[in-house]
Amino acid sequence: MGVSPRSVRMKVLVLGSGVIGVTTAWYLARAGHEVVVVDRQDAAGRETSFANAGQLSYGYSSPWAGPGVPMKAVKWLLMHHRPFVFWPRPDPAMLSWLARMAANCTERAYRRNKGRMVRVAEYSRLALAELRAETGIEFDHRARGTVQLFRTQKQLDHVGDDTGVLDEYGVPWELLDLEGCIAAEPALARVRDRFVGGLRLPQDETGDAFLFTQRLAELACGAGVEFHLGVSVAGLRAEGGRVRAVETDHGDFTADAYVAALGSHTPAVLRPLGLRLPVYPIKGYSLTLPVTEEGAAPVSTVMDETYKIAITRLGSRIRVGGTAEIAGFSTSLRVPRRETLEHSVRDLFPDGGDIAAAQFWTGLRPMTPDGTPVIGRTPLPNLYTNTGHGTLGWTMACGSGRVLADIVSDRTPEIDVTDLGIARYGAG
Incomplete structure (x- = not known):
């Protein structure tokens, strides 16, 4: 499960600094990209990741x-x-x-959806074990x-x-x-x-998701990730079928690629672009x-x-x-x-x-209505999602972040991701 840098370095803007956003930023940085994280809170992991049940329920x-x-x-x-x-x-x-x-x-939908979820969760278990061995994070x-x-x-x-x-x-x-x-x-x-x-x-x-998110954010800073906290996202500006900027109360942020990891608030950001995300x-x-x-x-x-x-x-x-x-x-x-x-x-x-x-x-x-997170590309070629994990964001965080980094980097992920994206909802 080694991470190899991509030959083309991109600037990637991650929206959200919960456990999903921070793990995504970490793996994108490890893949060789310039990464910027924007969040309205004054520190990482302050919303849904703050005091969840603490289970890593693979x-x-x-x-x-x-x-x-x-x-x-x-x-x-x-x-x-x-x-x-x-x-x-x-x-x-x-x-x-x-x-x-x-x-x-x-019964058919349950088995299909549970299969998807276990696939991501098991991959995440292996990814977290490797991250712990690599960084010593506690x-x-x-x-x-x-x-x-x-x-x-x-x-x-x-x-x-x-x-x-x-x-x-x-x-x-x-x-x-x-x-x-x-x-x-x-x-x-x-x-x-x-x-x-x-x-x-x-x-x-088991583990404290907030402690993990805070400490991985520190490690990500050391790996070159730039955090802009206390910045509220107003929306995405798209032109010519691509996202051109993120509009915030601190001005516009621009990048080559954008990742929406805003949890329950992700649909509101995507809706003006014609993307219907059932989260x-x-x-x-x-x-x-x-x-x-x-x-x-x-x-x-x-x-x-x-x-x-x-x-x-x-x-x-x-x-x-x-x-x-x-x-x-x-x-x-x-x-x-x-x-x-x-x-x-x-x-x-x-x-x-x-x-x-x-x-x-x-x-x-x-x-999501099927329980499976929404990880991957959208119809806009430089916009990606990593959200919809429900009660299992902490469980699936490392696997989801690693998969998303592979997709952004045009690498073939180590697990099947064909049924994880927004396309399964016919969303836009």
Whole structure:
């Protein structure tokens, strides 16, 4: 997986300094390009990458759209501690996105989309391992796997819905009984009456996406990447079928090539160019609490399948992340969502962390209706996208950045990318 410089050096402008934008900038610089990053925040990783669930979920990469999901969504909406929340609004983009997602809730679409996602995620796992070996970057990393915890026998009986695709891509997995779950996560012995078994994905990892993004941004600066932070993008100016400049509140920025990695805000930048990108913000929440008793805290990630909440160990902290809230671009912190996160972590790790000292956060995940990110070329030959990763931006970051750098550099990527671009939506 070595990176070789391209013979023709270009100036590439990356819009966005989240984990996707920064990894893209890093790999573009490693490919020999002059790279400039523009972002409205005053530091890298300040938005969706700031306090996500902390999972590097290579084996757990799955689309939200799947068989039975519409009926499950109704059930989730009726739960007291709801994993799914919907605020109806007269928003054509939201309605179109929901319709597209519903069309992907078939067995055939689920297997196709999960296959795409696992392909990118597995490549990203290898890319991150190589990056760590090359740079020594530290970000509260652990490689102890994920346990998807089933509270009911019905959940355990449906585990085969996912393992078939994992087998196709050679992703190892282990089906665990109650004692197997406790062997993987010893603190669960204190609450053995809460669950019946689990699915363990031993190659999954954990880490702080914000720390990683900040430290990789520092390394990128050392590699010649230029960051312009606190700069708001107003739009792209195109002439003659090509992007000619990025218009900002600090004047125009010009380059040979442009990469849109603005998360949920990417569609608004592309729309005036006639490009229809079905990425919609799905709001997520997290709690970050200090560990109070080592033996009572998780050692890696436990995915509470009932509430769709991930409880992850990050150094001396526990990160509790979850909820899918469709509420447009609202970033208000809603108390009921906090109560759901608190319920899950109290129930499974009651003595592990100090909930009273927890930091409550929310962010907007850029979600596509098929779950797969949008990586690659657009109909404008010098404009590229790297967005739409949903809950898996941290998981897929290194692989996505490396693939995009290959595409910009006219190199053949090391994985199939023919079905990852905007063209699959007939978008422009």
